Amino acid sequence: MNQKRANAVLGGGCWLRLGRRRLDTVIDLSGLGLEEIREETGAVVIGAMATLRQLEQDERLQAAFGCYFQDCTAHIVGVQFRNCATVGGSVRARFGFSDLVTALLPLGCTVLLYRGGEMPLEEYLTMGYDRDLLLGVRVPLDGIASAAYESARNSETDLPVLTCAAARRPEGFFLAVGARPGRAMLLKGREETALIEKAAALPFGSNLRAGADYRRHLARVLARRALKRLKEAEA
Numbered sequence: 001m002n003q004k005r006a007n008a009v010l011g012g013g014c015w016l017r018l019g020r021r022r023l024d025t026v027i028d029l030s031g032l033g034l035e036e037i038r039e040e041t042g043a044v045v046i047g048a049m050a051t052l053r054q055l056e057q058d059e060r061l062q063a064a065f066g067c068y069f070q071d072c073t074a075h076i077v078g079v080q081f082r083n084c085a086t087v088g089g090s091v092r093a094r095f096g097f098s099d100l101v102t103a104l105l106p107l108g109c110t111v112l113l114y115r116g117g118e119m120p121l122e123e124y125l126t127m128g129y130d131r132d133l134l135l136g137v138r139v140p141l142d143g144i145a146s147a148a149y150e151s152a153r154n155s156e157t158d159l160p161v162l163t164c165a166a167a168r169r170p171e172g173f174f175l176a177v178g179a180r181p182g183r184a185m186l187l188k189g190r191e192e193t194a195l196i197e198k199a200a201a202l203p204f205g206s207n208l209r210a211g212a213d214y215r216r217h218l219a220r221v222l223a224r225r226a227l228k229r230l231k232e233a234e235a
């Protein structure tokens with residue numbers, strides 16, 4: 001059904017309803033068990049129909065990552081909204097401003113696609129839109145020493161001006177910067193100061209929320225804060 005251009009999969013419907021597209025059929029994925037967040041060996045698998053609110057409240061994610069998933073969801077509109085918006089809709093849409101996509105990137109997550117199988121989120125972000133179904137996201141638990149999330153907004157629940165997420169893994173520091181306003185990009189390095197400079201050297205653009213220069217300035221500030229919080233979390 002999803003191969004027809006006039007049809008669309010329905011996540012929470014929060015974004016879909018804002019569009020002007022006329023849809024013949026919306027495809028409801030509820031009833032497939034995709035709303036579950038379940039633990040597998042060395043990973044947590046978040047089903048595509050899990051809501052942002054479930055993510056915020058999940059005890060396994062809190063035990064593994066502390067307040068990380070609360071920090072990246074808390075400013076998204078409000079609780080009623082987060083009870084509707086889904087992880088699948090958010091990841092599939094790959095919005096540049098997505099708090100969730102930025103937060104998932106440095107953790108080394110993979111996406112689970114019905115046809116495409118499992119692929120790194122980083123690779124999925126480079127792809128164009130297709131008609132595949134997103135079934136979920138696998139979040140690895142092993143080897144992530146700490147993670148911290150930061151965002152800047154002009155007002156509390158507005159879309160972010162810049163998002164930044166950091167994680168320390170055995171290979172070094174991983175830093176994602178989103179809302180540039182383009183899609184989030186992932187940086188890797190072993191040395192914090194060099195990584196902060198790399199963040200400031202990313203391509204930034206302007207939109208109604210902020211100019212490119214201000215975003216570049218914020219990238220340094222948020223990257224430094226997030227990397228500092230990693231140390232605090234590990235201490």
Ligand SMILES: Cc1cc2nc3c(=O)[nH]c(=O)nc-3n(C[C@H](O)[C@H](O)[C@H](O)COP(=O)(O)OP(=O)(O)OC[C@H]3O[C@@H](n4cnc5c(N)ncnc54)[C@H](O)[C@@H]3O)c2cc1C
Nearest residue numbers: 009011012013014015016048085086088089090098099134
């Ligand atoms: C007013 C408003 C403010 C927002 N503010 C923020 C913010 O500050 N930060 C932030 O990160 N996000 C924000 N968002 C985005 C929001 O968090 C969700 O990402 C967005 O609503 C999409 O999730 P959904 O479940 O509503 O998806 P839907 O609107 O249902 O779907 C979005 C798209 O994904 C497709 N789709 C959905 N599920 C699947 C699936 N499983 N497989 C394949 N395709 C699928 C749909 O067909 C559609 O094209 C905001 C959204 C709105 C409307």
